[in-house]
Amino acid sequence: MAYIDEMREVAVPALEVQAAHQRLAQWGGHKDKVLAISVIGDSYSAGQDFYLNQLTQRLAREFGFAGPGYVGFNHGAALGGTNIKYTRSSEKYFGGDWDVSSLGQASPDSRTITGHAGAYLEVDSNETAAIDTSISQARLLYLGNGKANELRYRWGSSDPWRSLTLAGQGVQAVQLADVPAGAAWALRLEVVEGAPTLFGLWMSNDRGGIRVSKLAASGAASADFYKSDGQWQVQWKAVVAKIPADAYLIMLGGNDQGFGVKPKDYLERMKGLARMIREVHPMASINVIMRQDTTRSSAYPMSDYAQVLEPWARSQNIAYASLQCTFGPDFKRYASNGPTPMIGPDNIHPIPASGGRLIADFFYRLIVDGAPGPRSECGAALK
Structure with a gap:
């Protein structure tokens, strides 16, 4: 048997990091390139049928499939079920x-x-x-x-x-x-x-192509992916260092909303998570995505979390995008009993064939075309 050595941390200026769409643009006709994507999130991402399987299938068809990536014994693979x-x-x-x-x-x-x-x-x-x-x-x-x-x-x-x-x-x-x-x-x-x-x-x-690793857990909030305990951080970084990554897609906040977590506390945990990622994979691009709101009763709308996350992310050269822009500002319209239902009857999770398909397309465009700028038409309309 062969044991794998620990990966050493290397400090690299953030400005040298290439976004996923920039890496793809440089592939040209090369078939041996690999784009390794790690997805961190809650049940939206852990339940691959919501969007992640659709997304991975589409990317693999277009760019090639470089293997399953991380197959966790909590929720399995990005291509789980198929x-x-x-x-x-x-x-x-x-x-x-x-x-x-x-x-x-x-x-x-x-x-x-x-x-x-x-x-x-x-x-x-x-x-x-x-x-x-x-x-x-x-x-x-x-x-x-x-x-x-x-x-x-x-x-x-x-x-x-x-x-x-x-x-x-x-x-x-x-x-x-x-x-x-x-x-x-x-x-x-x-x-x-x-x-x-x-x-x-x-x-x-x-082979070359896309390799998607699912680092997501149903029921997880930001506090489940970052803790201030030093030993916890050492272990998390040590194991995540063994999963190669060129890009991170992080969509957390839905369960923070459900648990009534204050936006400022959510932001501190997101800061800590991003810091750990940069210590382990300094050349990986980080993308943070804010989930859309739903009709679920909550102490804070998702826009409250967006208002603290977006300015911090942009100040740190971290790409920011919002699913609210894709779903539209009226969450009652895409509710399960609305005129264009995209959220299921639990008022939380997307319907795979409609809301899930929309999310998969959103992430595809984020990976292939890049995140919208801070002055995008959608961003201005939602403020």
């Missing part, structure tokens, strides 16, 4: 004696899982015309407890088991061997001995 299948809600993919942590852990998708003897999980591939699911490497990310924990794994039901020892202290990554050559595989991991704590997998192929 091409990279894993879910904790099905015994086919997740069973036995697992302890699932609460939200807010120093983990890419805010949770960890700790297994005991007999616990198992499975991640399956499903190739389609647009997505070739063959991979060239797979790394298991875990939190070492200073003891030797024994796992076994195989890439298919007819393949032999391979033993895997998870050793060390703190954040670790280990390369999985015998990656299959074809697109059809079903990776099964089982705990044999000990109590290993796992984050997820990072997977890639040898």
